[in-house]
Amino acid sequence: MIQLVPRSEVSTLWQFLTPVLAVLATMVAGGLLFWVMGYDPVAAIKTIFWDPLFGMASSYSRPQLLVKAAPLILIASGLAIGFRAGIWNIGAEGQYIIGAICGAAVALAAYPSEGMWIFPAMVVAGAAGGWAWGMIPATLRNWFGASEILVSLMLVYVAQRVAAWMAFGPMKNPEGFGFPGSRNLQQYPSASNPELIAGTGTHWGVVAAAVAVLATWFLMSRHIRGFHIRTAGLAPRAARFAGVKPETLVAFCLGLSGALAGMAGLFEVAGPAGQITDKIGVGYGFTAIIVAFLGRLHPVGILLAGLLLALTYIGGELAQLMLNLPAATVQVFQGMMLFFLLGFDLLTRFKIQRRVVA
Amino acid sequence: MAGAALFRAEGIGKSYPGVRANDDVSFDVAAGEIHALLGENGAGKSTLVKMIYGLVRPDEGAMTLAGQPHQPADPREARSQGVAMVFQHFSLFDALTVAENIALGMENPPARRELAARIAKVSQEFGLPLNPARRIVTLSAGERQRVEIIRCLLQNPRLLIMDEPTSVLTPQEAELLFATLRKLADQGTAILYISHKLEEIRAHCDRATILRHGKVVDSCDPRAHSARELAAMMVGGEMRLIDRTGRQAGDVLLEVRGLSLPAPNAEGTALKNVSLSLRAGEILGIGGVAGNGQEELLAALSGEMRSAPGMVALQGRDLGGSGPVHRRKAGLLTAPEDRLGHAAVPDFSLTENTLLTAGPRKGLVKNGLIDRAAAKNFAEAVIKGFDVRTPGPGTAARALSGGNLQKFVIGREVMQNPVVLVVNQPTWGVDAGAAASVRQSLLDLARSGAGVIVISQDLDELLELSDRFCALNEGRLSDPRPTEGLSLDEIGLMLGGAHGMEVAHI
Known part of the structure; x- marks a missing residue:
């Protein structure tokens, strides 16, 4: 019999090494997979992890790195705070969609007037929308003890239906020749989220992500609220003893992660995506869960993990283009990464022992 | 009544870190006897019966059951040798019926109809009214205990251990329980009865072994002593004189x-x-x-x-x-x-653990911001003031021994005046x-x-x-x-x- 025995001491070194190992293992396992499928494994891995940064098309793909990483980092920063407290918001994707819709609604209502106030108001509306969508599972948990995992996840599908309704109904572009989707906000100067520094991909969402990383780091390591969040995750009774109301914490964590996800949605719809369509949700909210864990729920780790996962998005697209790899490659890669991370994590906390039958 | 010793313990010892739970405990229980194990909480009663039931292994000493060495590796082995135990807290599934719960606890449950018949027979024989088809959730505490007892009786135990059984019962239910126990004893079962309720022990038990601080301090016939005398044996006659000077009641x-x-x-x-x-x-x-x-x-x-x-x-x-x-x-x-998980967070350092309670009074948190230097200073002051043996304030709480962590936890509060x-x-x-x-x-x-x-x-x-x-x-x-x-x-x-x-x- 094989048995898992908890280790008495968890090595700090391994805490940092396991994400790196997980990435390496993903490369090896992914390479094997491609080889079995009849592709050149070395070329495939190189296309995904190397070419976007240093390959021929890197002048196009490098700015994309920040464009894709910004929403991941913004969302994951919020999620990680909840995860630290043992509050599992799995529905950031839904909060992202509702944030995008609420933010766009402000712009579409103001159209076509121009003004300095429009974009900030959109950001506020996006955050508020995501916050409100996150408060639904929080309220249901606090009032009825409903699992926030299930409720937040199911609300993603509700949000997707809302997006489809908006795209085909109330928000449909009246000058859109009958095509579904709202007006394109990129063509509406006061509402657009443009590239701020040409050729870098930096838009307001990137700035927000950077601020979020700094702010969550400050919250978690310097502020008593962050201390209480960590306490609640490690020892709920001690947290109550310290004066933490569990209900307040649930509302704070789900509200905050919802607001950040909503902002990410707004920056996306006002920038790279441009308009509300029924496909405004592209999975950032789910991928951000991987980012949060790969980054060890630590702001700096999330920054690095967000960039890495963004790389798999871009590299995956590139591999589709250059090597005809299937479109599911990216998801397979991201899934493997989380799988290996959790697997290696288990081994840092437990050791495998052969059970001696007495 | 009391015949030859069915169960015998000799020189049983058991230590936990920082506690000597049992020390050189020797006693015996005869077949057909209701034997009380009497003592305050923490006197070592539970540890002792857990060893008999195979939940804990003794460090020293030997036990015999009907003349054979008794060294159960786990409760299953203890049960197979005829030891049964009714715990203070029941382990029953609320949503299942009485019969289903009993079947779950058996090694080889018989067919449902046969089992129901056997339950009915045992419950009638011992005067324990119970309907096998009822769901646990509808039963009172006393009835739930009957389920546990019948579960034990179906194994035909030679030694039945009851851990503070009357603490959850109404007086009427308790009377019923004692009638059952007496019937069982008359059939030759030995019963080990744990309690600190003096009156019920005086009324119903044949013999009492009294434990204090893990040691057997006396063995007697409880009917021959007053509750006052039993209490004195349980608590111990000696009382230390301590210095209570310098204190006077104020407002x-x-x-x-x-x-x-x-x-x-x-x-x-x-x-x-x-x-x-x-x-x-x-x-x-x-x-x-x-x-x-x-x-x-x-x-x-x-x-x-x-x-x-x-x-x-x-x-x-x-x-x-x-x-x-x-x-x-x-x-x-x-x-x-x-201490671990309530008064302190095991994975936090001592410095971080000061923040659990000392933030407001010691100025460790200002406008929501943590003053790390102040927290570290306060942790160091507690360590010094209360002689907490630890490498330093950066040590995780769970790395401290129970005594040292307790000194830290108490010190953290005392030093906040x-x-x-x-x-x-x-x-x-x-x-x-x-x-x-x-x-x-x-x-x-x-x-x-x-x-x-x-x-x-x-x-x-x-x-x-x-x-x-x-x-x-x-x-x-x-x-x-x-x-x-x-x-x-x-x-x-x-x-x-x-x-x-x-x-x-x-």
């Missing part, structure tokens, strides 16, 4: 009036109309058997469980509706029983040296003019520390009595839940 600091709270969960105890008042310089001892509302009382005083306004007042200021932070700011501090400090089990599982220094620090705190409430199951500790003594019983607090001049049998009766005392008293 009333803490006033608790009509504090009633529902049980926080299924395992918890509701607090029923608890009232007390505490003066400056005074130590109030609250005794009682575990699970009678000690944790809930501490939680209600710390603010973890919110009470209604008017129920708790500190120095005339109503704190009844306030949470832990407000109460701490006002000077009402607490130290819960469970509380107006009133409430501690639960301040020396539980702590070695003698650390226990003495914790007790001394509580005395010193009271000497400096604070009020102290000590909730404990250690009677020696309560007698050593407290000026007044009261007992917590099923969530009710008895009226306090001055410890001075309180006789041992009075204490034993207060603790044993002689409700007559309470009535006579009011």
Whole structure:
């Protein structure tokens, strides 16, 4: 019999090494997979992890790195705070969609007037929308003890239906020749989220992500609220003893992660995506869960993990283009990464022992 | 009646870190005998029966069952040899029926119809009315216990262990239980009966073995002794004289009036109309058997469980509706029983653990921002002031021994200069040296003019520390009595839940 025995001491070194190992293992396992499928494994891995940064098309793909990483980092920063407290918001994707819709609604209502106030108001509306969508599972948990995992996840599908309704109904572009989707906000100067520094991909969402990383780091390591969040995750009774109301914490964590996800949605719809369509949700909210864990729920780790996962998005697209790899490659890669991370994590906390039958 | 010894224990010893749970325990139980194991909480009764039932292995000594060596590796082996046990807390599935629950506990359950017939037969034979088709959720505590007993009886045990069985029963149910036990004994089953309720032991048991601090102190026929004599054996005649000088009762600091709270969960105890008042310089001892509302009382005083306004007042200021932070700011501090996970976070350093409670009073948190240097200084001060043996304030709480962590937890509160400090089990599982220094620090705190409430199951500790003594019983607090001049049998009766005392008293 094989048995898992908890280790008495968890090595700090391994805490940092396991994400790196997980990435390496993903490369090896992914390479094997491609080889079995009849592709050149070395070329495939190189296309995904190397070419976007240093390959021929890197002048196009490098700015994309920040464009894709910004929403991941913004969302994951919020999620990680909840995860630290043992509050599992799995529905950031839904909060992202509702944030995008609420933010766009402000712009579409103001159209076509121009003004300095429009974009900030959109950001506020996006955050508020995501916050409100996150408060639904929080309220249901606090009032009825409903699992926030299930409720937040199911609300993603509700949000997707809302997006489809908006795209085909109330928000449909009246000058859109009958095509579904709202007006394109990129063509509406006061509402657009443009590239701020040409050729870098930096838009307001990137700035927000950077601020979020700094702010969550400050919250978690310097502020008593962050201390209480960590306490609640490690020892709920001690947290109550310290004066933490569990209900307040649930509302704070789900509200905050919802607001950040909503902002990410707004920056996306006002920038790279441009308009509300029924496909405004592209999975950032789910991928951000991987980012949060790969980054060890630590702001700096999330920054690095967000960039890495963004790389798999871009590299995956590139591999589709250059090597005809299937479109599911990216998801397979991201899934493997989380799988290996959790697997290696288990081994840092437990050791495998052969059970001696007495 | 009592024949040859069926079960015999010789020189049993068992140690846990910091505690000698059993020390050279020898006794025997005869077939057909109801044998009481009597002792205070923490006297080592539970450890002893867990060893007989195969849950714990003894460090030293030997046991025999019907002349054969008895060394069960696990409860299954103990059961196969004819040892059965009814626990204080039931392990039944609420959603299943009586028969289904019993089948689940059997190694080779017979067909359902046969099992139902056997259950009916046993329940009739021993006068334990029970319908096999009823679901557990619909049963009373007494009926649930019958399920556990019948589950045991179906194994035809030679030795039946009952762990404080009457604590959950009504008097009528208890009478029924004793009738059953007597029938069983008459058929030759040996019964080991654990309790600290003196009267029921005097009424129903043939012999008693008395444990104190893990040792057998006496063995007697309980019917030949008064409750007072049994209490004296259980508690121990000796009482240490300690220095209580330098303290004088001052103004009333803490006033608790009509504090009633529902049980926080299924395992918890509701607090029923608890009232007390505490003066400056005074130590109030609250005794009682575990699970009678000690944790809930501490939680209600710390603010973890919110009470209604008017129920708790500190120095005339109503704190009844306030949470832990407000109460701490006002000077009402607490130290819960469970060090790891409640009073301290195991994975946090000692510095971080100061932030759990000391933020407001020691200025470790300003405008929500953590002053790390101040927290580290305070942790170092506690370590120094309370002789906490640790490499430094950066050490994780879980790396400390029980005694050292307890000194840290108590020190963290004492050094915040509380107006009133409430501690639960301040020396539980702590070695003698650390226990003495914790007790001394509580005395010193009271000497400096604070009020102290000590909730404990250690009677020696309560007698050593407290000026007044009261007992917590099923969530009710008895009226306090001055410890001075309180006789041992009075204490034993207060603790044993002689409700007559309470009535006579009011």
